[in-house]
Amino acid sequence: xxxFSIICLFPTSYEFIDFGRSRSGSxxxxxxxxxxxxxxxxxxxxxxxxxxSDHLIYHFGVMPKSEARSMKREAYEALLSKLLNNELxxxxxxxxxQVAQELGMSVAPVLEAMLxxxxxxxxxxxxxxxxxxxxxxxEDVIGMAVVREALECQxxxxxxxxxxxxxxxxxxxxxxxxxxxxxxxxxxWEREIEFHSRLVSLADCRMLSDEYQRCIHxxxxxxxxxxxxxxxxxxxxxxxxxxxxxxxEDPDEAEQVVRSHVRSGKGALPAFLS
Numbered sequence: 001x002x003x004f005s006i007i008c009l010f011p012t013s014y015e016f017i018d019f020g021r022s023r024s025g026s027x028x029x030x031x032x033x034x035x036x037x038x039x040x041x042x043x044x045x046x047x048x049x050x051x052x053s054d055h056l057i058y059h060f061g062v063m064p065k066s067e068a069r070s071m072k073r074e075a076y077e078a079l080l081s082k083l084l085n086n087e088l089x090x091x092x093x094x095x096x097x098q099v100a101q102e103l104g105m106s107v108a109p110v111l112e113a114m115l116x117x118x119x120x121x122x123x124x125x126x127x128x129x130x131x132x133x134x135x136x137x138x139e140d141v142i143g144m145a146v147v148r149e150a151l152e153c154q155x156x157x158x159x160x161x162x163x164x165x166x167x168x169x170x171x172x173x174x175x176x177x178x179x180x181x182x183x184x185x186x187x188x189w190e191r192e193i194e195f196h197s198r199l200v201s202l203a204d205c206r207m208l209s210d211e212y213q214r215c216i217h218x219x220x221x222x223x224x225x226x227x228x229x230x231x232x233x234x235x236x237x238x239x240x241x242x243x244x245x246x247x248x249e250d251p252d253e254a255e256q257v258v259r260s261h262v263r264s265g266k267g268a269l270p271a272f273l274s
Contacts, residue, residue, distance in 0.1 A: 071105055075113035078103050083122055083133070083221055085186050092133045094123070120214045122221065141222050148219050149262045151212045152200065153255045156246065159202035160254030164246045167202050171195065175239035183236065189220045195239060199246075237264040 079099070082088045100110040114131055117123045124134045134140075164171075174195045181188040193216050200212045237260065245257045 071109035072112045072116075075103055075105060075109045076116055079110075079113055079117060080122075080217065083117075084189055084217065088133050090133050090136050093126075093129055094131045094133065096131065121218050136222055144215065144218050144222060145262075148212075148215050149259060151208065151215055152196065152258050152262055155200040155203040155205075155208055155212070156254040156258040157251035158205065158208075159199070160246050160251055161249040163202040163204075164199075164243065167198070168243060168247070171198060171243055172240065174198070175243050178239045189223070193217065193220060237261045 079088070088094070094114070096107055096110050096114060099114075100107045103110060114123055118125065118131070121140075122134055123131050126132045174191060178188070178191040178195050181191055196216060197209070197213060201209050203209070242257065242261050246254055248254055248257070
């Protein structure tokens with residue numbers, strides 16, 4: 001068994017780090033991976049061997065892929081929950097080791113989760129400070145509202161009519177619960193995300209659903225941080241009525257129904273969307 005190394009790329013130098021052992025020696029090419037927020041390289045031969053096995057490189061060690069993914073998902077969901085429950089607020093600096101300790105896991109899955117949340121727009125990296133909960137601007141709010149409206153309107157054109165009729169029995173109880181929940185309450189946001197995500201999923205387009213998931217979570221994060229007033233939220237249109245109107249077979253009508261619904265409860269924001 002030959003020993004292989006990782007090359008860790010720094011701005012001004014390269015550092016070789018002993019990593020572990022492989023069934024064969026290192027190759028000529030290199031392939032990047034991410035570990036501890038640094039860009040690391042291993043030989044493509046070694047990488048291929050690991051990718052073809054049931055293990056992957058993780059936190060300067062090797063662990064089963066399924067376990068690594070599970071831990072990352074657990075960390076991601078825990079951090080997202082804190083964001084959507086206002087336990088992490090805009091501008092807050094995060095210490096990844098402290099977060100890992102609070103979650104009862106190693107730093108590696110927490111880092112991966114934080115990188116994913118950074119890619120999704122919740123966190124940002126600040127030089128010499130670390131990771132910060134993203135400071136929200138007026139442009140962010142308007143931009144995300146535009147994106148959400150575009151995604152939901154396109155989805156409505158695809159799922160209106162018969163797909164809504166088929167899913168109505170499952171969606172109606174959730175719509176009624178959502179309409180009865182006070183705006184601004186954490187349960188309201190949870191039900192809002194679930195209802196609209198399930199509605200978009202009726203379009204049967206995975207890429208659309210995945211992008212919508214990212215969008216709706218950011219949208220709720222903005223709302224929770226009091227960028228929409230409670231008074232505006234109280235003017236939100238009924239979800240039960242929305243469901244009924246989306247049984248139309250006319251895509252143009254369905255698009256207008258969703259556009260009106262998405263813009264309701266946003267106070268003065270719709271003026272920027274027109």
